[in-house]
Amino acid sequence: MTSIQNAVEDEFGDVDRLAIYNLLPSTSPSAVLPLGAIVAIKEPYYKRTADGGLFVRVDHPTDFVPLKPGNSIIPSSLAARITKKSTSALRLKECGNSAFKSGDFETAADFYSDALEVAGQGEDELKQDLHRNRAAANLRIGRYDLAITDALASLLPPGNTSETTRSVNIKALYRAGKAAYEMQDFNQAKRYFDQALELDGGHKEARAEIARTVKRISEQENGHYNFVVMAKSATMQHSQLDHSSFLRRTKVSQTDNRGRGLFSTERLVPGDIVFVEKAFNVAHRDGENISVLLNLNTDRISLGTHNLRLYGTIDKIIWNPTFAKNYLDLFDGGKFKREEEPKVIDGRVIVDTFQVQSIAELNGFGCPRVKSRDESDTNEKSLDHETSTGIWLQASYANHSCLPNVTRAFIGDMMIVHAVRDIPAGGEIFMGYLSPDIPFAERTKRLNDHYGFRCHCDLCQAEAEVPKVAVEKRARLSKEIKLFLSTNRLNSNDIGMIPGAKKARARQLLVEIRETYPKALFEQLPRLQCVEIGLWVAQSAMVKPQYALGKFIDVLRDLGYFVTIKGRNVTVDRRGAVQRVHAVHAAMYAAQCLAAIGNEGAALALESFGKGVFIAISGSEDGFAVEFGRS
Numbered sequence: 001m002t003s004i005q006n007a008v009e010d011e012f013g014d015v016d017r018l019a020i021y022n023l024l025p026s027t028s029p030s031a032v033l034p035l036g037a038i039v040a041i042k043e044p045y046y047k048r049t050a051d052g053g054l055f056v057r058v059d060h061p062t063d064f065v066p067l068k069p070g071n072s073i074i075p076s077s078l079a080a081r082i083t084k085k086s087t088s089a090l091r092l093k094e095c096g097n098s099a100f101k102s103g104d105f106e107t108a109a110d111f112y113s114d115a116l117e118v119a120g121q122g123e124d125e126l127k128q129d130l131h132r133n134r135a136a137a138n139l140r141i142g143r144y145d146l147a148i149t150d151a152l153a154s155l156l157p158p159g160n161t162s163e164t165t166r167s168v169n170i171k172a173l174y175r176a177g178k179a180a181y182e183m184q185d186f187n188q189a190k191r192y193f194d195q196a197l198e199l200d201g202g203h204k205e206a207r208a209e210i211a212r213t214v215k216r217i218s219e220q221e222n223g224h225y226n227f228v229v230m231a232k233s234a235t236m237q238h239s240q241l242d243h244s245s246f247l248r249r250t251k252v253s254q255t256d257n258r259g260r261g262l263f264s265t266e267r268l269v270p271g272d273i274v275f276v277e278k279a280f281n282v283a284h285r286d287g288e289n290i291s292v293l294l295n296l297n298t299d300r301i302s303l304g305t306h307n308l309r310l311y312g313t314i315d316k317i318i319w320n321p322t323f324a325k326n327y328l329d330l331f332d333g334g335k336f337k338r339e340e341e342p343k344v345i346d347g348r349v350i351v352d353t354f355q356v357q358s359i360a361e362l363n364g365f366g367c368p369r370v371k372s373r374d375e376s377d378t379n380e381k382s383l384d385h386e387t388s389t390g391i392w393l394q395a396s397y398a399n400h401s402c403l404p405n406v407t408r409a410f411i412g413d414m415m416i417v418h419a420v421r422d423i424p425a426g427g428e429i430f431m432g433y434l435s436p437d438i439p440f441a442e443r444t445k446r447l448n449d450h451y452g453f454r455c456h457c458d459l460c461q462a463e464a465e466v467p468k469v470a471v472e473k474r475a476r477l478s479k480e481i482k483l484f485l486s487t488n489r490l491n492s493n494d495i496g497m498i499p500g501a502k503k504a505r506a507r508q509l510l511v512e513i514r515e516t517y518p519k520a521l522f523e524q525l526p527r528l529q530c531v532e533i534g535l536w537v538a539q540s541a542m543v544k545p546q547y548a549l550g551k552f553i554d555v556l557r558d559l560g561y562f563v564t565i566k567g568r569n570v571t572v573d574r575r576g577a578v579q580r581v582h583a584v585h586a587a588m589y590a591a592q593c594l595a596a597i598g599n600e601g602a603a604l605a606l607e608s609f610g611k612g613v614f615i616a617i618s619g620s621e622d623g624f625a626v627e628f629g630r631s
């Protein structure tokens, strides 16, 4: 709903109000629409205001083009008003340098571009300086593709061995390396840094950058990360982590009936890392402000951080064709014209805001502000307006299942994805867009309304067969259970004091809700609404460890883990497993019970299982010992 506005006058002297939408909130209005500027607007249209007035509205920032003096499309009556300043390239370069010094990199880049336009023949050295300086400005404002092009255009012929040549070429290569690093093109970044170091073996910064880049390459190739250190380093102020993505165990291919999907390239077992991905873009809530995004294309309103993500994405792809190509390849709902390559005009990628928005809506993930361990409920894709939201490109190709075979966790802006079940080489990877805790009818409606498909996973097929009376009974019992749990919170110190009638009531609720999952349909599947009350029943029985153990194993079964304990050996069949913190609780309590009855071997095995689930849902084992360690 926010825009940059100003009055505009056309060649006939008619005046209107102009509003440009979908720009980053940090954009300076005077930089976009300065007094006296001449602009062109592609396909302008009027929008009526609430009070009946009219204004010209621009939705797509690249439909708005500032025109430089001398541009042939400026009508003569307007052209006559411009007092063309005859400024030399050198003078413009100085203006650029002073804008750069004052931290206004966008203006600096504009001055360097103006200077490059007027620089004449025989001013090659000046042109190279301008490219090099513009590379530095572009680097600061996230225009990495342009920064690389500029840096390379500024290189002086290697044959010239003067000290100045060497020093400016090192600068250029260093800038190209930094830009390639920001684009996650670490091999290319290393090549540029290596070339800089070849010119000056003592260049400390280049050496440091090479060391950093080598680490990124190792992460990318081997998936070697120290997640505990990463988790400790992520904070509110520092949530964009300096790490690379590890994607080589997955690839994108066509599915039979779900468009493209994500597939594994090797056999994976539960607990394996499937991929680790750095965010393309994440938006966090801005203090107390909640923003409203009206999507005129879909007639939908989103609350929260979606608008910031949209503006951030638009800004990022307008200036970086490489990012644009990757982003615009994602599923957009099928209503937009798709180009093989992004269209670039005057250095900017032409974007359709509605397409960018549609992609964001269909591919965005909800995520925690800092890391998964801080927030338990980030299991929904992007529909909760309270959480932060982001785009992870590779993850976006994964289709949905209510019983996903992988689980995701976040540390800063890194998504860490673990296997829940065995995945054969070439098997499709499914993520959960919506939590299977959401009742079937609502889940089905939401998947259809938001993503436009119907889920046919095993859980949905079973749910579809559940008789209506059982569905209604389950809904009623769920409410009763919620009420019971909120009024009967367990305190581990006085578990022995719980009145027998309360325990009996809990057991009865558990039996009744389990009955709403017909045996024949749910033999292999989770019964999620039983989990919380089941945990209560089991915990309240901890004074009788052997008995409680059976109850905890039942909770794991309700979560889809079929556990068998034979002597010291524990086997877990995860055919219906849903990764939840409840599984960690159940496993750790069960381990306590086993230890109490003298089966230390099985206790350790269950602890190790619980820890595995904890790592998968948190991203690392950071905090496990504090929260779940046995005293």
Ligand SMILES: C[S@@+](CC[C@H](N)C(=O)[O-])C[C@H]1O[C@@H](n2cnc3c(N)ncnc32)[C@H](O)[C@@H]1O
Pocket: 257, 258, 259, 260, 261, 330, 331, 362, 363, 396, 397, 398, 399, 400, 401, 450, 451, 452, 453, 454, 455, 456
């Ligand atoms: C994030 S995209 C997933 C990748 C997408 N299939 C593609 O071709 O790029 C989400 C879209 O994929 C499709 N999709 C995801 N899961 C599906 C499923 N279980 N069954 C059918 N279509 C599904 C829907 O069209 C959904 O809007």
